[in-house]
Amino acid sequence: MSFQTFEDPAGGDNHAARLADLRARMRQLDLDAFIIPRADAHQGEYVADADARLAWLTGFTGSAGFAIVTADRAGVFIDGRYRVQVKSQVDLAHFSPVPWPETRPSDWLAQALPAGGRAGFDPWLHTRKEIRAMEAGLLGSGIGLIATPDNPVDAIWTDRPAPPVGAARIHPDALAGETAAAKRGRIASELKQAGQAAAFLSLPDSISWLLNIRGSDVPKNPILQGFAVLSDDGRVALFSDPQKFDAATRAHLGDDVTVLHPNGLTPALLDLEGPVRIDPGSAPEAAFRLLEQAGTGIAEDSDPVVLPKAxxxxxxxxxxxxxxxxxxxxxxxxxxxxxxxxxxxxxxxxxxxxxxxxxxxxxxxxxxxxxxxxxxxxxxxxxxxxxxxxxxxxxxxxxxxxxxxxxxxxxxxxxxxxxxxxxxxxxxxxxxxxxxxxxxxxxxxxxxxxxxxxxxxxxxxxxxxxxxxxxxxxxxxxxxxxxxxxxxxxxxxxxxxxxxxxxxxxxxxxxxxxxxxxxxxxxxxxxxxxxxxxxxxxxxxxxxxxxxxxxxxxxxxxxxxxxxxxxxxxxxxxxxxxxxxxxxxxxxxxxxxxxxxx
CATH class of the missing domain: 3.90.230.10 (Creatinase/methionine aminopeptidase superfamily)
Incomplete structure (x- = not known):
């Protein structure tokens, strides 16, 4: 049981030094800008401590927003909910609040960088929809979006917390109203009818609902962090740290759900047969690139779980x-x-x-x-x-x-x-x-x-x-x-x-x-x-x-x-x-x- 704490989650007040370290790392990577989102690889509103990059770098702790850092600017993009809050949390001598979505990131980058500028991003932390929008906005500017193999924020975050390994638990069928097997079968049947061999799931609440499990990886959200591939025969490959699952939870998941370490996701995507249903609005850009690298057929569509769950x-x-x-x-x-x-x-x-x-x-x-x-x-x-x-x-x-x-x-x-x-x-x-x-x-x-x-x-x-x-x-x-x-x-x-x-x-x-x-x-x-x-x-x-x-x-x-x-x-x-x-x-x-x- 975890209830509210009242500590500043941003982790101290040395954000100016962290900003300087990031700029030094960007120079090493030949980047003129880097984008730091609030989201993690699962695009959740709440993130684990290990994924709180925006708060760690800037001090801003709102549930939505992002920052873009160049050699001489650092914009923190916030919507109307946070325009009062941001001014009290960031060092205004080093970070400038930017009204968003009124100001598009592509427009800001086009003003901040010259033609030929290189703006880096971590492809695991942005959706394909986001990247497409930025690419379209930068068209004709001469500015390139560069997917970085390693996140420069992680490289300077020397005391970054470990990823969460909260225990998974069973959500009883009586409360769920439908067995996990029935859910898997129902949605797999929809995939088969659409001619889709599998669906890639990146939203933890979709996975938790589908499998009738709950987790404790993220405070206040009873979800299990992980990725999953649902095949058109109802089988699921679940990529989440195996130590989260005790014997009872594994028995609940059954033989048709295989638990694999997250390190196995990349090779699994490279080996996946298509067409694969994947949501451009929620799945990470990196997953699309891996499927494209393998020549796998892609069926862009919404996460098949979100509407049944809603x-x-x-x-x-x-x-x-x-x-x-x-x-x-x-x-x-x-x-x-x-x-x-x-x-x-x-x-x-x-x-x-x-x-x-x-x-x-x-x-x-x-x-x-x-x-x-x-x-x-x-x-x-x-x-x-x-x-x-x-x-x-x-x-x-x-x-x-x-x-x-x-x-x-x-x-x-x-x-x-x-x-x-x-x-x-x-x-x-x-x-x-x-x-x-x-x-x-x-x-x-x-x-x-x-x-x-x-x-x-x-x-x-x-x-x-x-x-x-x-x-x-x-x-x-x-x-x-x-x-x-x-x-x-x-x-x-x-x-x-x-x-x-x-x-x-x-x-x-x-x-x-x-x-x-x-x-x-x-x-x-x-x-x-x-x-x-x-x-x-x-x-x-x-x-x-x-x-x-x-x-x-x-x-x-x-x-x-x-x-x-x-x-x-x-x-x-x-x-x-x-x-x-x-x-x-x-x-x-x-x-x-x-x-x-x-």
């Missing part, structure tokens, strides 16, 4: 509902405790530790991500992570944003609640009400089958837009069932064209952030369900899974329409009925008050 079956949905019930009890215990305290006696870390205690009591095996507990101006940092260095004391009459989640044996949770510590600040009431109305609107919406996340994103933003406000993150992300809290490929965002389907689970989390003052976000998880048909057209809607009161002290009740009030009252009645039997004493009294009708 469409939760009845057992997975039941597990998620049960996990949210227990998580709701933990949240009520936390919020009722917090309301009884003098804010001035607490810090952000105190709140995080107390919430983790309540989650442990409800059976959580881990948190699903580092808890975001931002008081006052820290709440405006969208993905704020409290450390001992940033830990802020709470204060009366300021806002507190708590975004957190738990990993349970049967499900994964993610919830955000924003509350005033004492009286609600006047300037927060309007935005808070707009955020709440957007969350309610998305919760209630019905839509025809075939509608994608991009079509629904504006539903949650409309009331903020009416006030000239917005937020710089997506409205919703996919969530795994006892897997990763951020799960692709589904999203509710302006750029997501993937239609939502029955059984998918997403977050519903509009927000508003006023830099230097406060942040507001209200988040529930929702499951896509069938909805009553209109004029014969098949419709979908959302079932809200999260069970926790929404703070009412910042609501401008007069701004709510009658149907919005009715939704909130009905939701609070549902929360009270579900959680009431499981909370006692002062927490039960608090729950009754927090869920009373408006």
């Amino acid at each position: 469409r939760k079956n009845p057992a997975e949905l039941a597990g998620m509902r049960d996990a949210h019930l227990r998580d709701g009890v933990a949240m009520v215990n936390l919020l009722s405790w917090l309301d009884a305290q003098d804010p001035a006696t607490l810090s952000e870390i105190d709140v995080v530790r107390k919430l983790e205690t309540f989650r442990r009591e409800q059976g959580a095996t881990d948190i699903s991500f580092d808890t975001i507990c931002g008081a006052g101006p820290n709440g405006a940092i969208v993905h704020y992570r409290v450390t001992k260095g940033t830990n802020r004391r709470l204060a009366r009459d300021q806002m507190l944003l708590i975004d957190s989640g738990g990993q349970y044996p049967d499900g994964t949770t993610d919830i955000t609640r924003t509350l005033p510590l004492g009286s609600a600040p006047e300037q927060a009431i309007g935005p808070y009400t707009a955020v709440l109305r957007g969350m309610i609107a998305l919760s209630r919406t019905r839509f025809p089958k075939g509608v994608a996340g991009a079509h629904l994103d504006a539903v949650a933003r409309q009331f903020l837009w009416q006030q000239g406000l917005d937020y710089d993150h997506g409205t919703g992300h996919g969530v795994g069932a006892a897997l990763c809290v951020h799960e692709g490929p589904i999203r509710i965002s302006r750029v997501s064209d993937l239609p939502l389907q029955n059984g998918m689970i997403l977050s519903n989390e509009p927000g508003y952030y006023r830099e230097g003052d406060f942040g507001i976000r209200i988040e529930n998880l929702v499951a896509v369900t069938d909805a009553p048909a209109e004029a014969g057209r098949d419709m979908l809607g959302f079932e809200t899974l999260t069970l926790c009161p929404i703070d009412r002290r910042c609501i401008d009740i007069d701004a709510l329409a009658r149907d919005e009030r009715d939704w909130l009252d009905a939701y609070h009645a549902q929360v009270r009925a579900a959680l009431g039997p499981w909370v006692t004493g002062a927490a039960r009294d608090w729950l009754d008050q927090a869920t009373r009708p408006l």
Whole structure:
């Protein structure tokens, strides 16, 4: 069991010296630039300590972004979620934040390097889609992208941690809702029908779901790191350190799953018969190059596991509902405790530790991500992570944003609640009400089958837009069932064209952030369900899974329409009925008050 630590994961403050060492190594390799991504070879949002190259070099610890280093520039590319955070983490005398995706890496390189410049990259850390986009952007510039056989960051990282060897464990069939053999057979049959001899899998959550196993290689994500090749007969070659598997786990995998050391991946790819299905959006560029080197036929297509994994079956949905019930009890215990305290006696870390205690009591095996507990101006940092260095004391009459989640044996949770510590600040009431109305609107919406996340994103933003406000993150992300809290490929965002389907689970989390003052976000998880048909057209809607009161002290009740009030009252009645039997004493009294009708 591992819960949150509050140390700076970037590893010290000597980033300028590391930058100088990297530049020296680049000169040895005849490189004019080198690209350092946040991602590892599996393109996961969270990376093991051994793969935290971006944080080690720059100090930036966000979950997305990259750096490009030249002889005289070092740009750290970050999206809207991290534009406040990055300024507090990197040495601005040596690293320059670059707004991304507004600034494409190819455009930045074209300005930073002369014709004939050589920009290096590690082909195991970038997808083919990424490399193609950069090559297209650099076309005509005279700048070449150079795949390096060795990563120069690794060469200067003398105390780099060892790769993780966390133990694998069995995910019971009763929770999975389908045996691993059935999953393998079902997806292998799809490969055979498509004329594909095998599929290369590089996403650890795809492999973990397919084989009904879980792992402990990456904090807060119960996944097994590795690569796999699924053949059209259902057999799997799994490339992951064999010491992760005990006798029981090997017996669970069965004779049709062969565990091989990761060192065997390169020769296996060179020897693989095609056509091989491989995802240009998630598989590393190096894997494509190995298949091409061998002359193996390539079928570029999406990872065949991601959509079946995203469409939760009845057992997975039941597990998620049960996990949210227990998580709701933990949240009520936390919020009722917090309301009884003098804010001035607490810090952000105190709140995080107390919430983790309540989650442990409800059976959580881990948190699903580092808890975001931002008081006052820290709440405006969208993905704020409290450390001992940033830990802020709470204060009366300021806002507190708590975004957190738990990993349970049967499900994964993610919830955000924003509350005033004492009286609600006047300037927060309007935005808070707009955020709440957007969350309610998305919760209630019905839509025809075939509608994608991009079509629904504006539903949650409309009331903020009416006030000239917005937020710089997506409205919703996919969530795994006892897997990763951020799960692709589904999203509710302006750029997501993937239609939502029955059984998918997403977050519903509009927000508003006023830099230097406060942040507001209200988040529930929702499951896509069938909805009553209109004029014969098949419709979908959302079932809200999260069970926790929404703070009412910042609501401008007069701004709510009658149907919005009715939704909130009905939701609070549902929360009270579900959680009431499981909370006692002062927490039960608090729950009754927090869920009373408006």
